[in-house]
Amino acid sequence: MKKVTVVGAGNVGATCADVLAQKNFLDEVVLIDIKEGFAEGKALDIWEASAINHFDTRVNGYTNDYSKTAGSEVVVITSGIPRRPGMSRDDLISTNAKIMMDVVGKVTKYSPDAIIIVVANPLDVMTYAAHKASGKAANKVFGMAGILDTARYRSFLATEIGVSPNDIQALLMGGHGDTMVPLPRYTTVAGIPVTKLVEADKLNAIIDRTKKGGGEIVKLLGTSAWYAPGAAAAQMVESIVNNQKHIFPVCVRLDGQWGQKGVYLGSPVRLGREGIEEIIEIDLNEEEMKDMETSSAAVKSVMDVFDSMNLI
Numbered sequence: 573m574k575k576v577t578v579v580g581a582g583n584v585g586a587t588c589a590d591v592l593a594q595k596n597f598l599d600e601v602v603l604i605d606i607k608e609g610f611a612e613g614k615a616l617d618i619w620e621a622s623a624i625n626h627f628d629t630r631v632n633g634y635t636n637d638y639s640k641t642a643g644s645e646v647v648v649i650t651s652g653i654p655r656r657p658g659m660s661r662d663d664l665i666s667t668n669a670k671i672m673m674d675v676v677g678k679v680t681k682y683s684p685d686a687i688i689i690v691v692a693n694p695l696d697v698m699t700y701a702a703h704k705a706s707g708k709a710a711n712k713v714f715g716m717a718g719i720l721d722t723a724r725y726r727s728f729l730a731t732e733i734g735v736s737p738n739d740i741q742a743l744l745m746g747g748h749g750d751t752m753v754p755l756p757r758y759t760t761v762a763g764i765p766v767t768k769l770v771e772a773d774k775l776n777a778i779i780d781r782t783k784k785g786g787g788e789i790v791k792l793l794g795t796s797a798w799y800a801p802g803a804a805a806a807q808m809v810e811s812i813v814n815n816q817k818h819i820f821p822v823c824v825r826l827d828g829q830w831g832q833k834g835v836y837l838g839s840p841v842r843l844g845r846e847g848i849e850e851i852i853e854i855d856l857n858e859e860e861m862k863d864m865e866t867s868s869a870a871v872k873s874v875m876d877v878f879d880s881m882n883l884i
Contacts, residue, residue: 574598576809577641579675580651581605584691586614587802588648589631593618596627597814602641603633642682646809649675652692662877665697669883672698673705680706687812687847690715691805695748696836697874699823704884710825711848717748718821718838719804724785728778733769743821745838746867753863754779815845829853832868
């Protein structure tokens with residue numbers, strides 16, 4: 573039985589569950605939330621669309637009953653709170669890390685072999701917290717960030733060039749946010765280098781927009797994005813469960829790659845049934861390496877904040 577759990581039935585979690593159901597490769601998607609009736613309502617709404625959207629995946633929601641998650645192949649964790657006015661970064665890290673560690677403990681109790689995908693923010697340090705709390709190998713616990721970032725990058729490029737975003741292959745690395753590492757050298761449009769199709773100033777503007785992509789959505793909506801993040805997490809689940817071995821950029825613990833050790837950074841990996849089957853260490857030039865080191869330092873500083881809290 574192919575079963576996946578999504579923890580957190582908010583906008584991102586519910587979108588992820590909906591996309592997974594419509595892909596129709598799972599037997600069951602379980603939604604879990606702490607708010608009474610919330611997951612049940614979202615799951616019922618998705619299931620009631622099954623006859624319209626022609627899928628058979630059963631979607632079930634439960635309030636804080638992790639026993640219903642038993643036997644999950646993959647667990648996607650979206651639970652956490654957004655940063656509120658007056659809340660410090662440290663407060664946000666502490667609150668969400670405590671939520672993350674509680675959730676990880678519960679899901680691993682009932683699905684000890686499950687692969688864990690972290691979506692909660694701050695993404696890089698929440699992946700670190702989940703990995704430490706789980707006791708699993710690093711290839712079994714990783715974060716969704718790079719797929720979302722590259723999706724935004726590709727959509728912006730598609731608009732600029734006037735092509736299908738499906739024609740664009742792209743890669744971004746590093747931390748999730750302003751310190752992400754752009755790699756236009758590894759961006760192509762139907763095999764054509766993007767630098768042949770987009771002028772340097774426009775390409776730099778697109779890269780800058782990508783770095784601030786989440787903030788752009790917040791300014792427009794007053795809340796964070798959910799359609800693209802939910803779909804990105806679902807794409808990772810599909811590659812794992814169906815052993816597709818797609819090459820995706822994900823947030824993973826590095827062990828010496830690009831001179832980085834013990835830090836969680838977006839990196840290209842091959843994603844299959846065993847989780848991360850390989851970190852693909854592409855060549856970076858001097859400027860890209862410098863950007864990678866800057867991104868690594870920024871992520872390490874947040875990891876140090878988490879460590880100083882002695883939560884584990």
